[in-house]
Amino acid sequence: MRAGSSSGGDLHSRVVEDIGQRIINGELAVGDTIFAEQVCERLNISRPVVREGLRTLSSLGLIQSRPQRGTRVLPRSNWDFLSxxxxxxxxxxxxxxxxxxxxxxxxxxxxxxxxxxxxxxxxxxxxxxxxxxxxxxxxxxxxxxxxxxxxxxxxxxxxxxxxxxxxxxxxxxxxxxxxxxxxxxxxxxxxxxxxxxxxxxxxxxxxxxxxxxxxxxxxxxxxxxxxxxxxxxxxxxxxxxxxxxx
Incomplete structure (x- = not known):
């Protein structure tokens, strides 16, 4: 069971907070690839929720999705520093x-x-x-x-x-x-x-x-x-x- 008893919004926030903070802290470096399947397994969250969280992170300039190649971490020059x-x-x-x-x-x-x-x-x-x-x-x-x-x-x-x-x-x-x-x-x-x-x-x-x-x-x-x-x-x-x- 992936989603547990938490709401979809809570799970979405969990994805955004986890990956976003790791990128800002430098735990995920520029060019690193983030695979949705691995995030699903690590956070025990369904793929649709993970994809939505990744879209939010993309809108902040932290990551960029590439078809069939996963999602890569972008350099600081792309970040929305006023978010x-x-x-x-x-x-x-x-x-x-x-x-x-x-x-x-x-x-x-x-x-x-x-x-x-x-x-x-x-x-x-x-x-x-x-x-x-x-x-x-x-x-x-x-x-x-x-x-x-x-x-x-x-x-x-x-x-x-x-x-x-x-x-x-x-x-x-x-x-x-x-x-x-x-x-x-x-x-x-x-x-x-x-x-x-x-x-x-x-x-x-x-x-x-x-x-x-x-x-x-x-x-x-x-x-x-x-x-x-x-x-x-x-x-x-x-x-x-x-x-x-x-």
Missing amino acids: PYIIRWRGQSPDRLTQMRELLELRLGIEHAAAYFAATRRTDAAAAAMKDAAARMKTALDAHDTFAYFRADQEVHRLMLEGSENAVLAQFAETVTALLRIRGETNPLVYSPQGLARASLHRHIALADALDARDPERAAELAREIIIETLKEVDAVTPPPASPPV
Whole structure:
């Protein structure tokens, strides 16, 4: 009996999670072949479910199916690095801090712009929700509750990006939320001492206040400061990429 008592959706996720994480971790190398029959046997899952899982992984740029030749692992240049799947898998891999730096560098420009526009376009309800989320960050930090801290942090950034009323910027909220969720799950306050976390908290509160006050210049600068200071935290743990030879 292949499928057991689990639902098809659960089994599909099991295939995607198992193979996806193994590729991200480097356990399956570029060019390696994945045979559906072997996956069926190893995970004790039916072939149709395995094929569906492989299609999902293909859509993420991790693998490519070849008729009569199995499925091969693709190089990193094909990966969808903004997919919440890949963000989560990299966040659970040795590549975690590299990913954090890369996405922070991307967020630097995106959130600077989002904060500027959100300050002029946000609704009163969104402004109130951002202030509430910032207040919950303080409550969580005082209680040393890392999970609650980053859950509230996610809300501040999501509301800001969506408050920009720019569909492209708002779509990036899912990526930011996935990254912050990983930080919360991996206990990042290990390398964010209480003093650094407290300074970041104050910037988030000030950002919510600037958005509430419809001050685009101040909001944009605070969004920039939040990212820059977080980059400094990451670089304190692992050195930045080496410069290319001249």
